[in-house]
């Protein structure tokens with residue numbers, strides 16, 4: 001039984017029909033905290049306990065609004081058929097339309113998409129943008145598909161989900177293995193059914209209504225977040241050493257901007273391997289090399305290194321910008337960095353989190369550190385709806401304001417609840433979503 005509220009998108013979890021108990025008043029905010037649980041559901045639960053949420057509200061926040069699984073069969077270039085499974089999990093819409101990327105990767109599975117969708121809910125709330133959370137993906141290796149095969153796959157996926165996404169319902173964006181071109185195909189296919197709708201996806205090409213600054217936004221936001229954290233510790237990017245795992249959209253932009261601000265990027269990796277240079281890698285040169293060879297291999301401006309070794313390389317700041325779970329009990333004890341900036345989603349598993357905390361390593365959590373992407377996606381959506389384009393300076397300046405404000409709000413939660421940055425960010429996000437949920441209420 002659904003109800004329509006707030007500009008036409010359906011109310012969250014209206015199928016859960018329970019009465020509110022005595023603890024379901026707006027959450028109180030003063031309870032001690034010391035634990036380090038960090039898988040998304042577990043940490044969400046812990047944040048809910050800290051906030052004193054009623055267990056039924058907590059349960060409601062955990063259950064996804066809708067899980068979509070579709071079969072996508074396409075003809076390959078050689079005429080044979082290939083079938084893939086596409087997912088879209090819409091986690092929560094209490095604060096606004098659901099928002100999140102679409103990932104093309106062989107390891108995409110329903111559990112992962114589910115966890116990532118939930119992270120998007122808290123991330124949008126931490127950034128204080130009027131969105132809920134969603135995530136999608138197709139289990140495929142985009143590197144094995146031609147451009148026309150990728151286009152067919154994206155169009156078939158869009159045909160299967162077009163009725164369930166929309167400007168005020170669920171707005172996809174790029175993630176690992178997808179980019180502005182992928183969004184252009186989704187926009188085109190969606191528009192065949194619903195008329196021209198640029199705001200149905202973000203991270204689009206500029207020519208189709210994309211925002212200036214969106215391509216760099218996640219990496220730029222990572223740098224703003226890093227600056228905010230380092231300032232707390234009396235440090236700045238200038239003169240510090242950085243190791244960056246992943247050299248795609250997020251990693252390459254983060255590395256480039258760090259270097260522009262005087263940081264020394266001494267190690268970078270991708271799937272093909274890693275490169276190191278204790279004097280600092282020339283990042284624009286490495287970007288040119290990667291663009292021309294699609295790999296970091298044979299780069300002349302440094303020595304090659306085992307990709308796994310990058311995570312335990314001597315450096316001040318480690319920035320994982322690739323897959324989830326890369327920091328785990330196998331390698332956490334060997335990490336040398338003093339700061340970890342989670343540019344990737346969920347790069348640190350719970351055991352690693354605990355080991356790193358014992359070592360005194362400061363971890364800046366994903367739901368804040370990489371929120372620059374979804375924040376500028378929001379600016380793109382606003383520009384599309386307004387029909388008015390911002391200049392890049394306005395985008396970057398407004399992003400910096402959002403990142404600085406969010407860091408301050410996380411610190412307030414850390415002080416209020418005597419907790420680390422991850423739990424500070426989760427209590428901030430969960431609290432905002434809980435407030436919106438409770439204010440909207442449940443109808444019988």
Ligand SMILES: NC(=O)C1=CN([C@@H]2O[C@H](COP(=O)(O)OP(=O)(O)OC[C@H]3O[C@@H](n4cnc5c(N)ncnc54)[C@H](OP(=O)(O)O)[C@@H]3O)[C@@H](O)[C@H]2O)C=CC1
Nearest residue numbers: 175176177218246247248249250270271321322344345373
């Ligand atoms: N794009 C965005 O706006 C946002 C992305 N994120 C997160 O950031 C992370 C990166 O996303 P994005 O940059 O968009 O993705 P891309 O697909 O653009 O880049 C991913 C990079 O990771 C590398 N990589 C993959 N596996 C490994 C590995 N085992 N070791 C080292 N490098 C590896 C890839 O190597 P290769 O180049 O060789 O393929 C590639 O360089 C993801 O976790 C994503 O969810 C979070 C917020 C927003």
Ligand SMILES: O=C(O)CCC(=O)C(=O)O
Nearest residue numbers: 100101173175373374377
């Ligand atoms: O830009 C967006 O809407 C979402 C980006 C994303 O998927 C993420 O932040 O993990």
